[in-house]
Amino acid sequence: MCTRFVYRGDNIITGFNFDIDIVEWNHKVINTKDCFYIGIMRPDGMRHSYHGVNRNGNVGTLLYVHGNLSGTYQDSKDCITIADLVEKFIQAEVSFDDALQILKERKIVYAADATMQAMLSDKHGRTLVVEPGIGWREDEGRYSLITNYSILAPESTRPFVVPEDDRYEKASKMLNIYGNHFTVNNAFSILQAVCQEGIWATRVSFVYSAEENAVYYVQNNNFSQIGKYEF
Incomplete structure (x- = not known):
């Protein structure tokens, strides 16, 4: 259960609540020279960057969604998993324009072990909503918002x-x-208003300011103690 938004005002600001069951998902906040991300331990023994920010302003996040058959994982050169696309975006292996081209040329599928949708944005506020098996769109307007239900096909x-x-x-x-x-x-204030408690509590909340090129973050709903990471 996660929440993500991008606000396009006098500053491009993105916010994210990372809500997980810590029994199922081992995570750690990681800062490097080029990235701030929530490292998720995967079966390969590595902490992957599926939710984070690159110093170039790329912000990528995965959000759980009830899967559909059309998005089922396929091991094919014509497909790319949503997890791989998001991680490559966060690591700046692909740009926003690269991501757009990938969406036009390849089928986006779920990872083999999880059904997720995604939001990708850059420092200019350009934003992509990507839903495997359903489609994608480039968002416009004052803000973009997504949680754990389909935006492109709500009835699904x-x-x-x-x-x-x-x-x-x-x-x-x-x-x-x-x-x-x-x-x-x-x-x-928005992230705190929609934060979660219990098994699927909000473990990390972060806000990225494009103007400052900095990430502000809190852990475990402790909104009185905000950390800051500047690139």
Whole structure:
């Protein structure tokens, strides 16, 4: 259960809540010269960057979604997994324009062991919503927002909406309040409003300011202690 948004005002600001079951997913916040990311331990023994920021302004995040058969994993040169695409974007192995070309030329599928959708954005606020088996779109407007249900084909995941899960509606209502001026603190107020508790609690929340080229983050819903990482 995660929440991600991009706000295009006088500063390009992106926010992300990382909600997971820590029994299932071993994670660690990692800072390198070129990247800030939430490292997820995978069966290959490496911590992969499926949620993070590159110093060039690329921001990529995966979000769980109830899968569809059309997005099923395929081991084919004509396909790329959503996880691989997002990681390559975060590591700046592909640019925003590269990602666009990949989406036009190759089929995007789920990883072999997880069904995820994604949001990719750059320092200019250009944003892609990518849903394996359904499609993709380049977003425009004041903001982009995604949680764990399909944006492109809402009816496909409507039967799986968790009762009382109003994160999307709550975040959208708050994002609609702001005009051209939107701050890091505004972003955190939204993330805090939709943060989760319990087994699938929010483990990491981060906000990226393109103007500052810096990431602000908190862990375990401790919004009174905000860390900062500047590239």
